[in-house]
Amino acid sequence: xxxxxxxxxxxxxxxxxxxxxxxxxxxxxxxxxxxxxxxxxxxxxxxxxxxxxxxxxxxxxxxxxxxxxxxxxxxxxxxxxxxxxxxxxxxxxxxxxxxxxxxxxxxxxxxxxxxxxxxxxxxxxxxxxxxxxxxxxxxxxxxxxxxxxxxxxxxxxxxxxxxxxxxxxxxxxxxxxxxxxxxxxxxxxxxxxxxxxxxxxxxxxxxxxxxxxxxxxxxxxxxxxxxxxxxxxxxxxxxxxxxxxxxxxxxxxxxxxxxxxxxxxxxxxxxxxxxxxxxxxxxxxxxxxxxxxxxxxxxxxxxxxxxxxxxxxxxxxxxxxxxxxxxxxxxxxxxxxx
Amino acid sequence: xxxxxxxxxxxxxxxxxxxxxxxxxxxxxxxxxxxxxxxxxxxxxxxxxxxxxxxxxxxxxxxxxxxxxxxxxxxxxxxxxxxxxxxxxxxxxxxxxxxxxxxxxxxxxxxxxxxxxxxxxxxxxxxxxxxxxxxxxxxxxxxxxxxxxxxxxxxxxxxxxxxxxxxxxxxxxxxxxxxxxxxxxxxxxxxxxxxxxxxxxxxxxxxxxxxxxxxxxxxxxxxxxxxxxxxxxxxxxxxxxxxxxxxxxxxxxxxxxxxxxxxxxxxxxxxxxxxxxxxxxxxxxxxxxxxxxxxxxxxxxxxxxxxxxxxxxxxxxxxxxxxxxxxxxxxxxxxxxx
DNA sequence: TTGAAAGCGCTAACAA
DNA sequence: TTGTTAGCGCTTTCAA
Numbered sequence: 001x002x003x004x005x006x007x008x009x010x011x012x013x014x015x016x017x018x019x020x021x022x023x024x025x026x027x028x029x030x031x032x033x034x035x036x037x038x039x040x041x042x043x044x045x046x047x048x049x050x051x052x053x054x055x056x057x058x059x060x061x062x063x064x065x066x067x068x069x070x071x072x073x074x075x076x077x078x079x080x081x082x083x084x085x086x087x088x089x090x091x092x093x094x095x096x097x098x099x100x101x102x103x104x105x106x107x108x109x110x111x112x113x114x115x116x117x118x119x120x121x122x123x124x125x126x127x128x129x130x131x132x133x134x135x136x137x138x139x140x141x142x143x144x145x146x147x148x149x150x151x152x153x154x155x156x157x158x159x160x161x162x163x164x165x166x167x168x169x170x171x172x173x174x175x176x177x178x179x180x181x182x183x184x185x186x187x188x189x190x191x192x193x194x195x196x197x198x199x200x201x202x203x204x205x206x207x208x209x210x211x212x213x214x215x216x217x218x219x220x221x222x223x224x225x226x227x228x229x230x231x232x233x234x235x236x237x238x239x240x241x242x243x244x245x246x247x248x249x250x251x252x253x254x255x256x257x258x259x260x261x262x263x264x265x266x267x268x269x270x271x272x273x274x275x276x277x278x279x280x281x282x283x284x285x286x287x288x289x290x291x292x293x294x295x296x297x298x299x300x301x302x303x304x305x306x307x308x309x310x311x312x313x314x315x316x317x318x319x320x321x322x323x324x325x326x327x328x329x330x331x332x333x334x335x336x337x338x
Numbered sequence: 339x340x341x342x343x344x345x346x347x348x349x350x351x352x353x354x355x356x357x358x359x360x361x362x363x364x365x366x367x368x369x370x371x372x373x374x375x376x377x378x379x380x381x382x383x384x385x386x387x388x389x390x391x392x393x394x395x396x397x398x399x400x401x402x403x404x405x406x407x408x409x410x411x412x413x414x415x416x417x418x419x420x421x422x423x424x425x426x427x428x429x430x431x432x433x434x435x436x437x438x439x440x441x442x443x444x445x446x447x448x449x450x451x452x453x454x455x456x457x458x459x460x461x462x463x464x465x466x467x468x469x470x471x472x473x474x475x476x477x478x479x480x481x482x483x484x485x486x487x488x489x490x491x492x493x494x495x496x497x498x499x500x501x502x503x504x505x506x507x508x509x510x511x512x513x514x515x516x517x518x519x520x521x522x523x524x525x526x527x528x529x530x531x532x533x534x535x536x537x538x539x540x541x542x543x544x545x546x547x548x549x550x551x552x553x554x555x556x557x558x559x560x561x562x563x564x565x566x567x568x569x570x571x572x573x574x575x576x577x578x579x580x581x582x583x584x585x586x587x588x589x590x591x592x593x594x595x596x597x598x599x600x601x602x603x604x605x606x607x608x609x610x611x612x613x614x615x616x617x618x619x620x621x622x623x624x625x626x627x628x629x630x631x632x633x634x635x636x637x638x639x640x641x642x643x644x645x646x647x648x649x650x651x652x653x654x655x656x657x658x659x660x661x662x663x664x665x666x667x668x669x670x671x672x673x674x675x676x
Numbered sequence: 677t678t679g680a681a682a683g684c685g686c687t688a689a690c691a692a
Numbered sequence: 693t694t695g696t697t698a699g700c701g702c703t704t705t706c707a708a
Contacts, residue, residue: 004476004477004478005701007700007701007702008701008702009701009702017678017679018678018679018680019679019680019701019702020678020679020680020681020702020703020704021677021678021679022702023701023702023703023704024677024678024703027703030703031677031678032677032678033677033678036677036678048476050449050452050453051453051701051702052396052453052455052700052701052702053450053453053454053455054392054395054396054401054454054455054700054701054702055396055684055700055701055702055703056701056702056703057392057684057702058390058392058393058396058684058685058686058700058701058702058703059683059684059701059702059703059704060684060702060703060704061684063392068436070421072421073417073418073420073421074615076414076417078417079411079414079416079417079420080411082411082417082420082436083408083410083411083438086436086437086438087438087440090437090438090440095435095436095437095450095454096435096436097433097434097435097436098406098420098424098433098434098435098436099424099428099433100421100424100425100428102425102428111388112391112428112433114388115388115389115390115391116391116392116433117390117391117392138342138386139342140342221615250619250621251619253621254619254620254621257620257621258620277412277559278616281588281589281592281621282592282595282596283588283591283592283595283619283621283622284621343685345684345685345686346685346686347685347686355694355695356694356695356696357685357686357695357696358686358687358688358694358695358696358697359693359694359695360686361685361686361687361688362687362693362694365687369693369694370693370694371693371694374693374694389685389686390684390685390686392684392685392686393684393685393686393687393700394685394686394687395686395700396684396685396686396687396700396701396702397685397686397687397688397699397700398686398687398688398700399700
């Protein structure tokens, strides 16, 4: 087997130039003559030279690695985010180092990230432990929370306007003539779920309605299904349900239609939040609030790279507008809501 | 701002030992006394030392980075794979470097991977260009194709038994009394789609049936929907459809039921392949062939790491058994198929 | 513009 | 078991 790693020195030798000349030829914006660059590239080509990003990272202190922490990919919203985030970062010359939280092991995962000298961290996972936020701050590694925030730490975040989205949903249901309106939450400690609920309750209050019932679905299909059953256990069932995200709403709709024999929206309206692709599928046709996924990703990348490249760690909290998407799963008001 | 990077020399100085003693203390299985390790860890703790994985990778030639190339995450099968693969690799001390193919730019993406000195590559994307396979071979970087194979290159691969899965589906439909059985393919150049079709046709032939019709869905919802419409354009429509994967099948079912007013399985049976979570949703209740996702991931990791760790690049092609999952989208035979 | 030289933080011989 | 020493492949001064 021939020598498998070609180094800049090998190229330099062949091109009869110094090793640093090779380095410069591969550094955009370095001071090299065209002639030099041509010679170097020719030699590099001949040898199949490829700069070693690890060595470059080591000496320059810039790994161009961004850690992406995700908790679970069941909810289709996250794969979409992952895909777009990865593309956006690649386009700017960064690579994504993926990390799945193993729930308990969040801290050790962050250790691993920092060991790899990532230049920034995107957390699209549950909640950020404050130990962890402190650790990142200590190393000066920028962190952006995606689709959640944590007021107890000075960490940047990007969310959609969950409060306003929840509020609009409340108006829609109230104006649609519903009176027993229930909510199925994600997690109690999820800022996203809390905000959606808060906005929803505010919207109901504005229409003089109380929240009729409330259960926690835990962001899982099984949890949501159980919550739905409980909701219909008593003598007076709800006539509308707001489910904290689309992923849970599908499970809820399945229970309502198959197990309870209800028709949607005739017997009960269902609305949710995210607008994942499945929400548009004919079988669900779910009225929901669309998260501006692409804009959220762009904002995340912009904030993160601003901090990475300027090494200025100033907190930013982007809240992007969400948009109500009317489909067939909820009875509509006679006239559009005011 | 205090010095932000703590090195092994800093720890050594504080612990009054040599720098290599620090290195050893952090290397599992190195020859260090308990006493030494204790002192080193104490000092490390005090300073907040964290070994630099980049420097380690550089000197040892082992980055512990595995590149994962994915094309699109629309099909929910891939996020699931991604999640499991990432966990499996993390558990073995490797990290996943994510790459999304931008279709045309597959080659440059592989350049990037190699620049980062990844120790292995998993390709869960369309097809592998042979240029690219050659390049990887040249650097001695092991590659495993996930859920596809390429007979023209000596690259390892992991798939489920697509031939047999297709065959069983054919038997199921034939024995269920269908006679006009159609197929909606993924891509013509996808080994997976080709094998499923080949097995399917074989199974039909074994029951004395021809393939009634055939269209290409291109693995997208829109493509599949269009294919479904075309299928029902003529005067004699099919009475059963095998769709190359679940993701397309959902779109097909939506078209059949909503646009064409057909009932499933009464008017037409639909079967597919993958068994993504949505296939079990009440609204689709899709009869499908389950890919053994976890086993496929395990096999991929095993083959890849075997090659990585033994530096022996011998081709392996794992074909794992798939399992028919009977649900409500296809009319069943009176008696189980023989 | 170019080359020489000094490391980045670490592991891995080799001695002691 | 421990310390000394020599790099890994590269970027970045500093002189020329």
